Amino acid sequence: xxxxxxxxxIAEHVGxxxxxxxxxxxxxxxxxxSKEVAAKIRQAAEELxxxxxxxxxxxxxxxxxxxxxxxxxxxxxFSSQIARIIEDKAKQHGYTVIFGSSDExxxxxxxxxxxxxxxxxxxxxxxxxxxxxxxxxxxNKINVPFVLIDRYYPTIxxxxxxxxxxxxxxxxxxxLQGNGHRRIGVVAYETSLFHLNERIRGAQELLAENxxxxxxxxxxxxxxxxxAIDGFLADSNPVDSIFFTTNLLTVSGLKYINSLGIKxxxxxxxxxxxxxxxxxLFYAPVTYIKQPMGELGxxxxxxxxxxxxxxxxxxxxxxxxxxxxxxxxxxxx
Amino acid sequence: xxxxxxxxxIAEHVGxxxxxxxxxxxxxxxxxxSKEVAAKIRQAAEELxxxxxxxxxxxxxxxxxxxxxxxxxxxxxFSSQIARIIEDKAKQHGYTVIFGSSDExxxxxxxxxxxxxxxxxxxxxxxxxxxxxxxxxxxNKINVPFVLIDRYYPTIxxxxxxxxxxxxxxxxxxxLQGNGHRRIGVVAYETSLFHLNERIRGAQELLAENxxxxxxxxxxxxxxxxxAIDGFLADSNPVDSIFFTTNLLTVSGLKYINSLGIKxxxxxxxxxxxxxxxxxLFYAPVTYIKQPMGELGxxxxxxxxxxxxxxxxxxxxxxxxxxxxxxxxxxxx
DNA sequence: AGTACAAGTTTAAACGATTAAACATATATT
DNA sequence: AATATATGTTTAATCGTTTAAACTTGTACT
Numbered sequence: 001x002x003x004x005x006x007x008x009x010i011a012e013h014v015g016x017x018x019x020x021x022x023x024x025x026x027x028x029x030x031x032x033x034s035k036e037v038a039a040k041i042r043q044a045a046e047e048l049x050x051x052x053x054x055x056x057x058x059x060x061x062x063x064x065x066x067x068x069x070x071x072x073x074x075x076x077x078f079s080s081q082i083a084r085i086i087e088d089k090a091k092q093h094g095y096t097v098i099f100g101s102s103d104e105x106x107x108x109x110x111x112x113x114x115x116x117x118x119x120x121x122x123x124x125x126x127x128x129x130x131x132x133x134x135x136x137x138x139x140n141k142i143n144v145p146f147v148l149i150d151r152y153y154p155t156i157x158x159x160x161x162x163x164x165x166x167x168x169x170x171x172x173x174x175x176l177q178g179n180g181h182r183r184i185g186v187v188a189y190e191t192s193l194f195h196l197n198e199r200i201r202g203a204q205e206l207l208a209e210n211x212x213x214x215x216x217x218x219x220x221x222x223x224x225x226x227x228a229i230d231g232f233l234a235d236s237n238p239v240d241s242i243f244f245t246t247n248l249l250t251v252s253g254l255k256y257i258n259s260l261g262i263k264x265x266x267x268x269x270x271x272x273x274x275x276x277x278x279x280x281l282f283y284a285p286v287t288y289i290k291q292p293m294g295e296l297g298x299x300x301x302x303x304x305x306x307x308x309x310x311x312x313x314x315x316x317x318x319x320x321x322x323x324x325x326x327x328x329x330x331x332x333x
Numbered sequence: 334x335x336x337x338x339x340x341x342x343i344a345e346h347v348g349x350x351x352x353x354x355x356x357x358x359x360x361x362x363x364x365x366x367s368k369e370v371a372a373k374i375r376q377a378a379e380e381l382x383x384x385x386x387x388x389x390x391x392x393x394x395x396x397x398x399x400x401x402x403x404x405x406x407x408x409x410x411f412s413s414q415i416a417r418i419i420e421d422k423a424k425q426h427g428y429t430v431i432f433g434s435s436d437e438x439x440x441x442x443x444x445x446x447x448x449x450x451x452x453x454x455x456x457x458x459x460x461x462x463x464x465x466x467x468x469x470x471x472x473n474k475i476n477v478p479f480v481l482i483d484r485y486y487p488t489i490x491x492x493x494x495x496x497x498x499x500x501x502x503x504x505x506x507x508x509l510q511g512n513g514h515r516r517i518g519v520v521a522y523e524t525s526l527f528h529l530n531e532r533i534r535g536a537q538e539l540l541a542e543n544x545x546x547x548x549x550x551x552x553x554x555x556x557x558x559x560x561a562i563d564g565f566l567a568d569s570n571p572v573d574s575i576f577f578t579t580n581l582l583t584v585s586g587l588k589y590i591n592s593l594g595i596k597x598x599x600x601x602x603x604x605x606x607x608x609x610x611x612x613x614l615f616y617a618p619v620t621y622i623k624q625p626m627g628e629l630g631x632x633x634x635x636x637x638x639x640x641x642x643x644x645x646x647x648x649x650x651x652x653x654x655x656x657x658x659x660x661x662x663x664x665x666x
Numbered sequence: 667a668g669t670a671c672a673a674g675t676t677t678a679a680a681c682g683a684t685t686a687a688a689c690a691t692a693t694a695t696t
Numbered sequence: 697a698a699t700a701t702a703t704g705t706t707t708a709a710t711c712g713t714t715t716a717a718a719c720t721t722g723t724a725c726t
Contacts, residue, residue, distance in 0.1 A: 007714095008713095020674085053713070277584050278610040385683075
């Protein structure tokens, strides 16, 4: 049946102790082991098709070379791109990744953290949903290496990798203003998440008392986006442009604007957040804020491995976004 | 520092053997253990914040409750949706998933299989790239539970879950023909993958000698798609419609058609494969073949767990697709 | 000859759980 | 009273590695 070949099998086959086999196969004690025996052992390992049992190894060395990744929703392109980059980078360093989706639920996040820790991951990379301060404190308390990605609590000391959301939003707004747009609507989530509120804060600062902010509940995206846009258009001083603060909001908004028969950018200019194929295919390719996905993932892994290897230091990395300007926010009048 | 609490710590704390602690915490031998001791043990476990070490457990019971997932590219929405469903379903059954992307490379696939087996996964779910017959044979030989998803070799006996690609393609073509389209171009990959060639075969059968098939190399998608479309349009009998056989091809094709200023569906009708947000946002929402993602994932997990639990039987599941009809393939004369 | 050291290999404990089997002790049965 | 059975708990082996320490044998040096 299964019958996995173990060190012991090789040892018996060659007629030596398992210790010696282990030393040879791990290239330890090289200078002490006779060439002939080493060769015999290697050959036997090859012949018997030996595969070291990582579970046993992990138990002994107390290290699994596994990292846990918790994303909001692996089916969201933002998450899956990040996941892919993290997997890649981790593999380069000999680590494997186990992942889970939190669905933006604090409860699921708690469950996933427990599950991943039970599986003895060496560290965690987490995109936190709302109301998870407690879990972060817990992770800090038990002193397990972890890195927050995309989202973080500014008041809780942790490793984190994120973008500068405030600046990103300001760049979007400045761009619209620079293109002659005078009445800018902002569509954002109603949330306690710091990173999303930074986007609002960035926009608001530039729009001053003139600001038109439409808030959207996470469970009612399409409905609330409609309401927000309807509000913007019905205003006594209606909008000539809209800044959507996330990719889902952008897609939802564009669908609705399409259905209203409003022409972009002639009647309404648009700036979105994050990329998706959809932005390219849209008849007026969408201007958007591009996050440095590769860097985000790479940095997250770098910080985590650092933290795994020498626990002491803590780092907060903040990366810059790029505004990709296309037709949807074109200058007019 | 780390200091994880073990069974032994609890045992010492309460003053019993580790065996008893294990029995209590696993609810075994319930009828034999005194209520009081059981209560004390549970309390101690709680107090000391005991977390069972799954690694140690796995080593002993020779089961990791982990499944390995190899997808083509986790950043492709098809893969990530499947991944999400599989993760979810697996979790419901107490399994965790480790994943990797093969990037459509046989070499990477080999590496991932090795890695996942070294980590003692209980089984594998794999979307195979080309030229991997050998690996499949190998998996069969070593008798490890695995399920192929989306792609499979019709000549090699394995568990598999896929859609009926032949029928899906025929439905697309029939739909176009039914809508009055007389000259249909098909854009497909140049590949040895059975499932993709089934799509071509399905289309070809209905188009007969009239068939116009444009082949696209995987490394040159945009360039080859352009060439294919240019060819279709330059034909002495130019196309009035195009069937794209994958999501990436569809997106690439739409971008090019857009750039040519060709109006869909007035000048050209389109049917795509798989969903993406982009299809909704397109000015003429795209008609496409919808795969039953949920079922694909669920079935894959079901077959795998079945295979893990009682090795004997083998199953090939073939699911039906659905044609989602929208504006891009509208009737015209 | 006696000691020191090198070279090559083995011993045995450990990692943290599981679990069959053995062991006590108390209670019931004849 | 002797035996059987029930109740509660422990012993000890095991999973497949790793690795410090110990052990043998041979060679070199004084």
